[in-house]
Amino acid sequence: MAETEILLDGFRKYRERYFAKHPEVYRDLLAQGQSPRFAVVACSDSRVDPAIVLQTEPGDIFAVRNVAALVPPYEQHGQYHGTSAALEFAVTELGVSHVIIIGHAQCGGVANMVHKEEGNQTGGTFLTGWTDLLRAARARALADNPALTGDALLAASERQSVLVSLENLATFPFIGAAVAAGTLHIHGWYLNIFGGTLEIWDPDKGVYEKVS
Ligand SMILES: [Zn+2]
Structure with a gap:
């Protein structure tokens, strides 16, 4: 067969x-x-399909999936920006009300960046350039807690990566304008399918809070 x-x-x-x-x-x-209310940026990882994890129906979410659930910074003269094009379409054409970044536990993309930052060889022509966009995430995780190593450093870097993507999201003029107008809300979530948990970033408190 x-x-x-x-x-x-x-x-x-x-x-x-x-x-x-x-x-x-x-x-x-x-x-x-289609008139989805939600645009989701999730990782390409085979284990974290947002339609399955969030139990949505056809037409509910406009999903962008890439390595590490990453939003790159706004670049005016870039040519091949798949994620930026998808976000532009979702916000300016479909008029979604929410953009949600969903990072996740044991993310190979974030791990690729962490390993490279630690001086290890990482392969690929495109992968490393892409995950380099998350270098600040590891640096911030270590600034918060210099003792972090291994899985704890990876998990902290994954949570910080979501925040880096949220910041990058805000650099897109059409996102900034929609947020300022109150028609768009942006969210950072962290999914751990191994522990069965989802954490929501609270920008006011500066912490992730678990969904009960
Ligand atoms: Zn991943």
Whole structure:
């Protein structure tokens, strides 16, 4: 049996559960177009699919996934900015009300940056340049607690990475304008699927708080 058969089985189940039982959902999504309220930036990691973790339905979230759930800084003359293009579309065309950055535990992308910062060899042509955008996250984690190493340093860097992305998000003029107008809210979340926890960044208190 072809290895991809498991995916085709999945499609058949989806077709039965969603399409056959709720054709009206798809009629509406076609007739009215998509109008998701939420744009989510999540990691490409196979374990942290936001639609599964947040139990959303088709049309609910506009998802951008990349290595380390990273928002790069605004660059006016950049040419190939997949994440920036997706955010621009979500905010200026779809008019989402929320942008949510979802970092996660045991993130290979953040680990790549941490390892490189510690002088270890990291491979790839594109990966290291991308995760270099998160160098400040490790530096801030260590500034908070210089004794951090290993998994504790990785976890602290992951939480800080979400904050770096939030800051980068604010450098986009269309985001800043929408936030100032009160039509857009931005959020930083940290997901630990191994502990079954989700933490929400509270910018006023300057701490992550666990969802009960
Ligand atoms: Zn990741």
